[in-house]
Amino acid sequence: MSALVSAPPPNGTSTLDTGASVGRTDISVVMPCLNEEASIGTCVDKALEGIRRTGLQGEVVVCDNGSTDRSAAIAAAHGARVVHQPERGYGNAYLAGFESARGRYFVMGDADDTYDFTQLDQFVALLQQGHEYVLGSRFKGTIQPGAMPWLHQYIGNPVLTWVLNRLFDLSASDAHSGMRAFTREAFDRMHLQTTGMEFASEIVINAAKSRLKTAEVPIDYRPRVGESKLNSLRDGWRHLRFMLLHSPNHLFLLPGLVFLVLGLAGLGWLLPGPQFIAMQMVDIHVMILAALMAILGAQAITLGLSAKAYAFTHRFVPSDALIERFYRHFSLERGLLVALDLGGLGFVVNLQILMTWLGSSFGDLNAVRPALFGSTLMMLGGQVAFGSCLLAILDIKEEARRRARSSAEAAREKARLAAEQPSRGRRALAGELS
Numbered sequence: 205m206s207a208l209v210s211a212p213p214p215n216g217t218s219t220l221d222t223g224a225s226v227g228r229t230d231i232s233v234v235m236p237c238l239n240e241e242a243s244i245g246t247c248v249d250k251a252l253e254g255i256r257r258t259g260l261q262g263e264v265v266v267c268d269n270g271s272t273d274r275s276a277a278i279a280a281a282h283g284a285r286v287v288h289q290p291e292r293g294y295g296n297a298y299l300a301g302f303e304s305a306r307g308r309y310f311v312m313g314d315a316d317d318t319y320d321f322t323q324l325d326q327f328v329a330l331l332q333q334g335h336e337y338v339l340g341s342r343f344k345g346t347i348q349p350g351a352m353p354w355l356h357q358y359i360g361n362p363v364l365t366w367v368l369n370r371l372f373d374l375s376a377s378d379a380h381s382g383m384r385a386f387t388r389e390a391f392d393r394m395h396l397q398t399t400g401m402e403f404a405s406e407i408v409i410n411a412a413k414s415r416l417k418t419a420e421v422p423i424d425y426r427p428r429v430g431e432s433k434l435n436s437l438r439d440g441w442r443h444l445r446f447m448l449l450h451s452p453n454h455l456f457l458l459p460g461l462v463f464l465v466l467g468l469a470g471l472g473w474l475l476p477g478p479q480f481i482a483m484q485m486v487d488i489h490v491m492i493l494a495a496l497m498a499i500l501g502a503q504a505i506t507l508g509l510s511a512k513a514y515a516f517t518h519r520f521v522p523s524d525a526l527i528e529r530f531y532r533h534f535s536l537e538r539g540l541l542v543a544l545d546l547g548g549l550g551f552v553v554n555l556q557i558l559m560t561w562l563g564s565s566f567g568d569l570n571a572v573r574p575a576l577f578g579s580t581l582m583m584l585g586g587q588v589a590f591g592s593c594l595l596a597i598l599d600i601k602e603e604a605r606r607r608a609r610s611s612a613e614a615a616r617e618k619a620r621l622a623a624e625q626p627s628r629g630r631r632a633l634a635g636e637l638s
């Protein structure tokens with residue numbers, strides 16, 4: 205494979221020259237590159253060697269992310285096709301690289317010589333066997349001395365991998381490995397869109413959500429050549445933030461449910477009077493806390509359902525069983541009815557207190573417990589009413605889609621019946637017209 209070198213365009217992502225584009229392309233090795241002149245040449249050489257080992261045809265695509273050194277020229281001189289992404293960011297660089305890739309198998313990895321691209325034949329072999337996504341695992345392979353800082357090896361990576369596995373019910377051994385492979389079709393199905401380092405998390409999460417057939421390969425991880433672009437704290441937080449924002453179940457619904465149940469239980473427990481735990485009196489202060497917890501819980505649940513509805517209707521997630529089931533039973537009217545019941549009950553409790561007070565000619569009133577209970581129910585009623593309106597708004601588009609789908613299905617069913625039993629079909633039609 206040969207390459208010609210020309211000057212990068214002033215802006216926009218564009219392909220430079222290539223010698224790798226001629227003929228069939230099976231494998232595209234894509235590398236993001238930001239000032240990696242010390243290692244990029246070796247990486248391209250190793251990737252070409254890796255492709256040769258598979259016996260297939262391939263190309264190496266280096267996505268230059270605004271390097272100010274000679275990275276782009278060196279990559280091209282070693283036989284890579286260089287594309288340019290002026291918008292900084294690990295995810296941005298990869299997205300531009302994949303967009304221009306021509307192969308049916310995509311292999312990705314850093315341009316800093318930490319990953320051994322000659323091992324890519326193991327990834328491709330698994331893809332050829334029918335796997336759709338292959339993760340290179342450094343923790344199952346060999347991490348050479350000095351390759352990974354202590355903080356990353358024993359805290360950052362294991363903790364982030366553990367959180368990711370828990371939140372998304374996965375069993376990845378190295379969620380932030382930079383060397384992976386997938387089929388072109390799998391890439392399309394993942395709908396990747398993040399721009400920074402969290403791109404690595406997005407791939408793992410979306411691969412799972414898209415139900416890709418996955419496998420892991422143990423790989424070697426070597427000390428980096430050149431300066432690291434990673435900022436441990438900023439990039440670690442971006443991973444964590446991304447995971448939480450993509451998991452409304454854990455961010456909202458689970459804590460919301462815990463708060464609501466504990467809050468309601470506390471309210472019910474303290475409604476008749478003070479209680480004792482290990483000879484300690486628990487009284488009105490705890491009841492106030494319980495009331496606030498119940499309100500916070502209901503709020504978090506409404507927000508969680510709204511977040512899920514938003515993600516579903518905007519197609520961030522391919523499917524969501526919980527929200528689909530929820531909307532099968534939910535309607536604005538039902539929501540408002542529940543709100544009316546809750547709020548109404550609270551109102552009646554408070555009305556009774558008022559009547560008693562009036563009955564005693566505005567005498568001494570000691571009804572803090574039932575008043576707190578009643579007011580909390582009224583608040584919850586209001587919350588359910590407003591929450592139902594928001595959930596109905598979020599469903600407007602989806603509801604129209606459902607209606608169109610069911611009328612199309614009804615028309616199909618009618619046509620099928622008419623075709624199957626012309627006489628019965630005609631009778632049914634006649635009945636409908638009459």
Ligand SMILES: Nc1nc2c(ncn2[C@@H]2O[C@H](COP(=O)(O)OP(=O)(O)OP(=O)(O)O)[C@@H](O)[C@H]2O)c(=O)[nH]1
Pocket residue numbers: 235236237238239240269292293294297313314315316318382401428431432433434
């Ligand atoms: N972080 C970062 N990397 C970029 C960017 N653009 C391209 N890259 C490339 O993305 C790859 C990953 O960056 P690294 O600095 O190696 O990040 P890392 O592998 O998490 O950290 P190290 O363990 O220090 O290698 C490298 O090939 C970079 O050159 C960018 O804007 N930010």
Ligand SMILES: [Mg+2]
Pocket residue numbers: 314316318382428
């Ligand atoms: Mg690296």
